Amino acid sequence: MIFKKEKLNKCLTEYLQKGLILALSGGVDSALLLAVVAQFPIEQRQRFLAITFETILYPEDEIKTAKSLCQSYLVEHCPVKPEDEIPVAIKHNPKDRCYRCKKNLFKQVLILAQNRGYSYIMDGTNADDLKSYRPGRQALMELGIKSPLADCGFTKTEIRTYAAELGLTLADKPSGSCYATRLPYGAELNKDLISKIAELEEFLRGFGLSQVRVRYHQPIVRIELMPAEFPLFLKQREQALQKAEELGFAYLTLDMAGFRSGSMDIDLLAPYLYL
Template identity: 30%
Template sequence: MEPDARDRLLAVIADISPRVIACSGGIDSMLLATLASRQNAAATTVAHAISPAVPVDATLRLRDWAAREGWRLEIVVSGEFDSEDYLSNPVNRCYYCKSKLYDSLSRIGNTVGEGATVMSGANTDDLGEYRPGLHAAKEFSVRHPYIEAGVDKSTIRKIARELSLPFAEIPASPCLASRLYTGTRVTVQRLRAVEESEEMIRRLAGIEVVRCRIREDAMFIEVSAADRFRITQSLLHKVERAATRDGLSLRAVHLDAQPYRPGRAFVGAP
């Protein structure tokens, strides 16, 4: 990491005041909120959206850390499930979700101080990918301190380690809707099945990074090549029972023929 990476980041954050930070409970936004609040708590509001697409453990982790750090925390329901554009799960689904989120956070900004700016945890690695959520951010004048300071994901982890933050090593875990193949409708049942299945595999097989992706009426489990042997037939049966407990109809639960790859369910990006 460049010696002045953290200083550059803190300078960008200091330039944004007052600020509302969109915090998902992942390492990127958690570190950003921690730095901003420690720098100037009075100017910082942390906002977290609860939704069937947000993993429960992310919300619990954020609430616990917010209490320890004394954050001014606002919990919002961003309302993406009210949008048919979102539920139909097009390739730009994230645009509709982020539009709802940033609209809610902008309203919070109007209550915490004149000129309050919404901040996100997007980093420079995101610029090399198709990220429709960044288009929504632009429409709401959201600022991205990591991008402005030239900070990537590996640097975020290094800063978190230097500060001995307890979430420095948590694996990436995008929203649960990212587990549904493009065109597969977003439903609460499907998201709950994904969350429960992944939690079961982590607990019973000891696999840290796992994705349970749904394509129409089948679930495909993705793990690394090194972890494939841990997915036994017995475990597949247990996952299927857990995934269908709430009435979700699944034709089958498979161990994917290919090892885990980020973004595999994201089909048709330009």
């Protein structure tokens, strides 16, 4: 991994010379980029800032994590909010939702970069992501967004290892995703419904579960967990049912296939693997 680290440092050195913006999500990939840049001498990172998209489609805890990381590393942080909470282009969760959403959000970052005189924008896409179904990746390529972790060949496992070496507490943090992935394509993205899904997921995480996805197929809620944690969930089954009922969900089911990132993409995945 030494060669990859050296290549990454070379890329970042080039980007920092002309001004660099990092799209910081609160996940381990972009957090690693932040930590690596923070190691550069302060005179080399005078023109560096991090942005985080603040939208109801992104978990609130990830937004808070991004802000906290920037405070820890003394990096300027700028929130970027979409003009509409749920843009019309993705209101009914189209199959190219991720492409449309990324295009819309990063266009705003491009405007920020132009206003600040920054030449580069980067995100935390990694080498493993290139093997998966990621329609938003096309939007990033069209807008010229850099993905140095992918370009340098860093896999998710290597990123976690490197993050641990740099003392990042979220090195083992489970991967997250936007709340639009909790609904089938064609379903209306509704602020109230998304808030309820987020609340139920947060409640279930309180059981000590490492990964939780609340997928809603009206009127059925399908819970995805790591199979090894099924017994832990079932011990607290009554609490889960009560919470779901309080939120207005009539049916609560446990998906016996377990947690699968991208499980709403079954009809679209071939020849890709689950994320």
